[in-house]
Amino acid sequence: MRRQEAIEVIMATISPQDAVVSTTGLISREIFERFDSDRNVYVPGSMGLASSIGLGLAIARSTKRVVVIDGDASLLMNLGSIVTIGNKQPANLLHIVIDNGAYGSCNEERSMSDTARLDKLVLDVGYQYVRTVSNQEDLKHATMEFERGPGFILAKIELGGRRDFRRPLELSAIKNRFMLFLKQSTKGEQL
Amino acid sequence: MNAGDKTVFNALVDEHSEKADRMHQLFLELGVDFASGVPCGVLRHIIKNFDDDATVLHVPANRESEAVGLAAGAYFGGKIPVVYMQNSGLFAASNDIASLLVPYEIPVFFVVSYRGCGDEDAAQHLTTGGATEALLQSFGLPFVVFGGQNLETLITSMFEEMRKRGLPAFLLLKRGWHR
Numbered sequence: 001m002r003r004q005e006a007i008e009v010i011m012a013t014i015s016p017q018d019a020v021v022s023t024t025g026l027i028s029r030e031i032f033e034r035f036d037s038d039r040n041v042y043v044p045g046s047m048g049l050a051s052s053i054g055l056g057l058a059i060a061r062s063t064k065r066v067v068v069i070d071g072d073a074s075l076l077m078n079l080g081s082i083v084t085i086g087n088k089q090p091a092n093l094l095h096i097v098i099d100n101g102a103y104g105s106c107n108e109e110r111s112m113s114d115t116a117r118l119d120k121l122v123l124d125v126g127y128q129y130v131r132t133v134s135n136q137e138d139l140k141h142a143t144m145e146f147e148r149g150p151g152f153i154l155a156k157i158e159l160g161g162r163r164d165f166r167r168p169l170e171l172s173a174i175k176n177r178f179m180l181f182l183k184q185s186t187k188g189e190q191l
Numbered sequence: 192m193n194a195g196d197k198t199v200f201n202a203l204v205d206e207h208s209e210k211a212d213r214m215h216q217l218f219l220e221l222g223v224d225f226a227s228g229v230p231c232g233v234l235r236h237i238i239k240n241f242d243d244d245a246t247v248l249h250v251p252a253n254r255e256s257e258a259v260g261l262a263a264g265a266y267f268g269g270k271i272p273v274v275y276m277q278n279s280g281l282f283a284a285s286n287d288i289a290s291l292l293v294p295y296e297i298p299v300f301f302v303v304s305y306r307g308c309g310d311e312d313a314a315q316h317l318t319t320g321g322a323t324e325a326l327l328q329s330f331g332l333p334f335v336v337f338g339g340q341n342l343e344t345l346i347t348s349m350f351e352e353m354r355k356r357g358l359p360a361f362l363l364l365k366r367g368w369h370r
Contacts, residue, residue, distance in 0.1 A: 044290075045286070045287075045289075045290025045294065046256070046259070046260065046286065046287040046291035048256065049260035049287060049291060050260075051260075052252075052259075052260025052261050053260045053261070053267070053291075054264060055261060055264060056227070056250070056260060056262060056263060056264025056266075056267075057264035057265065057267050057268045059250060059261075059265065059268075060248070060264065060265040060267075060269060061268040061269070064268075078260075080252075080253035080254055080257060081253075083253060084250070084252060084253060084257060084261075171294045171295045171296075172294070172295060172296045172357070174295075175267070175295045175297070178267060179267055182267060182268060182269065183269065
C-alpha cells in the first residue's frame, strides 16, 4: 500500500461528520491538496502533537468522532501521548498511524517503528480497538469496524510517493472554519 | 523516604493559598473550563484547585508539549484552556507554542513558575531562569511577572489582551508568590 492509497481509503471511509487532525509533513500536505475540507485541521508545525490535539478535542467534544492521522516518526516523537490517551479512554478517538518506517517528509531517514511494536504498546496502555493492516481492503474494514475507542490502526505503507503538494498556509482561516464545523455539527447533540 | 521528608511533603499539600483561590475564581468567571500541564511545586495550589473543581476538565500531561497540544485541541472544541508548567518546560514546549499556537492564533493562558531568578540556588534552573523573559520577548508574546499586583485587574486585563490579539499570554510566578 502506498501513502496515497492509505489516505484515499481513510478519507473515503470515515464519516463526513468526523473531525480529522493530520500530522506534520506530507501526510497533511496530501490531505490538504486532495481532501481539503472544513472538518480537517492540519498540524504543519509542532511535530508529534497531532494525537495530543486529537485527544484534547475528543475530550472537549465527547460526542464528536475524532480521527487522528499520524505518522510513525511523529508518534514516536510524542510517545507519551498514547499513555495519556489510554488513561483518559476517549471512546470517540480513532488514532491511525501511517507507518512507512521513516521520516518520509525529510529524506526518508529511518525511524525506529520497525522495532517499536506500536500495536502492542497501545494495547498495553489501554486502547480498546487495535488493528494492523498493510493493504487497502484491510484498512477499509478496520476503519469501518471501529466503534468504541480509543482505537488504533497501524497502516503499514511503502516508502515513496508524490512530494510536490501545496502547503496549508492560512492557518487562522483553517482554524475558524474548523471551529465553525465543530460548532454546527454538534448542535443538538448531547454534550 | 524518611519520616521527616513525609512531614514536609504533607505540609506542602495542606498549605492553603488565598491568592490561588482568588485566581481560580477569576478563571471560572473568565470562562476557563479546561486545564492541562505538568506540575511544579510553586504551582501546587493552582493545580489542586483544578483537580478539585468538577466544572474544569483537567487533563494532566506527561510533557509540556503535550499540554500545549491538548489545550489547542480543547480550544478547537470550544473550551477555554489554561496550561501550567515550570519555566524549564516552557523551553521544552517553546517550538510548540511558536509553531502551533502562534500561527493558528490560539489564545491559551499559561501559568508558569519562574525558577532560576533572584536568590535561586538550583544550578539546573539558572540558565533558563536568566533567559525566560528574553524567550517570550523574542517570540513577541505578552507576559507579566507577578509581583503582588491586584489579581483581579491583572488577570482580567491579560485575558482581554489575549482574546483581542489571538495570542497566548504568560503569567510568571516566582517562589512564594502565593503568600
